[in-house]
Amino acid sequence: MSTEGDHEEESKAVGPLTAALHREHIKQLYEKKESFEMYMLEHRKISGVYWALASLQIMDCLDDLPKEEIVEWVFKTYDKDSGGFGANEQLDPQLLSTLSAVQILAIYNELDRLDIEKVVEYIKSMQNEDGSFSGDQWGEVDTRFSYGALLCLKIMNRLEDVDVDKAIDYVLRCRNFDGGFGCIPGAESHAGQIFCCVGALALTKSLDRIDVDLLGWWLSERQLPCGGFNGRPDKKEDVCYSWWVLSSMAMLGKIDWIDREKLTEFILQCQSPDGGIADRPGDIPDVFHTFFGLGALSLMDFPDLKRIDPKYALVTEVVELIEM
């Protein structure tokens, strides 16, 4: 490493959190008729809305967007026949969209408006014989859906409606030589997938079934000299892994195994001059990375941000209401 490079690193000014600009970015995205980001979100709009609201709530300004209008829109994506929600109006129901819908309603404390029996029935219908979950009626299997299903049920306080033991057995079958988890048994460990599997284990109080030291070590090695995290060994950094890695470490109780100051600096450097957070410094921002950046900052107790719960990906005051 050259000394010159070191100096450059030191002199890089790290600005404050530009919360007001992030609020503006989210508002613009909601109100503007046409933008690149809007088109990119067409097929996962409901997740986009969740990322936006969760971001606003972390910054304690949930009222920036019109609650009633959004809740009404959420129900426009609901499929009465199946009990699932789609990613946008007229789109087919999907498990992960259903999770986003339930999370949005939890954020607004409007879970009462759900037909809980019907939604539970939908999620139940997604569980397969081996304990895994499909993402929709067409049968794609992935550990992302195990987490989505369990979290959705946990929020509705209906975990016992599926076979939790089998669900966890399946998740454990996806564990690898490095202590991490992949999308199906045998598939490579990936920080996003690890977040889902550790989340599923944490929600069901099953973390004692894995080697947390081995996995914690692998996760701590995701931090690169720039302070940001990658999602797999020998890959590049990206703000979204700040959330997936750090929240996993928080669930494992290993958050002090990385350099929080350097991670904070990296995330702040990814703030765009016009608001929003990007994947890396100098790229254009989007609501997905904005949420993951803010979520990671919140886990590190960044000043003036509300505290987020790593396994629910919702602020703790919402989780307290759910668990009451």
Added chain:
Amino acid sequence: MHGIMYGTETSSEELSRLSSLSELGRRALECKVEADLSDEAEALVRKVVESNPDDYTLWNYRREWLLSLKGEAHDRLVKVWNDELRLTEKALLRHPKAYATWQHRVWLLAEAKDMEIDLATRTGLFEKELALCSKMLKMDARNFHAWAHWERVSKIAGKHEPARVVEYTEQQINADFSNYSAWHYRSVNLAEGIPIQDKTALDQLLDEEVDRLRQAFYTDPDSQSAWFYYRWLLNGAPYYSEGKTSALFNIKDEFLKNELKACQELIDLEPFSKWALLTKVYLLRRLGREAEAEDTIVKLTEIDPMRLGYYRNLASTSTRAV
């Protein structure tokens, strides 16, 4: 947005392209909502998914359309299915990480099996899928969708060929020691790829693995992929099968001593190689040389201060060979 630089404002041409694509998507969606399975509707949907493979509802439409053909002549089904496979390939070459497209392809293969559409006679189906994986991995050797596709397809085809995977990972690793995906799939298939009862074959395998790792360490001591695999090997390469965990190799102290010596040689050349030092701690502890391990941990806290918390924990858990 992933990898798009700030300041590259979306041009008005780009916005109008997106806008017309979006309009086309809306029209296609209407066909879905109205269950319009006519030729025109099918062609329109095909056009949209080709350029917008995240549009999962339209892939659902295609599945509904394909299922509506049930009962038609076998030749026609073979043709339609092969066209559809080509469509997904075209879409994947444009968008190699689109979940919905990979999923559609898996569905096509599973459904062909269920519907007894005999694609294999014409195309050698399983081989064709592996060729696609290989093509995609040439574009990006770490595309985890392509690697997982191999797994999913093997399951559908009932073709479990661990020795073949091991051989493929060897090529990939030799081309790039930092290909962690390849090391991973090697770990999954290694135990199944060789006759475990044959002690000589096992010893030889262990030697070969260590030789390859050594080349990796000397090529780039900071690349972590090989080091994780090495740690697993030093642990005896534990693998899970039939409900229990077994170790592939019986690791003896003599072997560990040799490895420690080799590790020290690397440290002599590269005194600040964090991974060599970390491995040294592990080996020293396995050999019961705790005091020396502690000294090495102190060194690690100096050269890798970002993980100070981890090393502190490592120092405090002396009885555990982490």
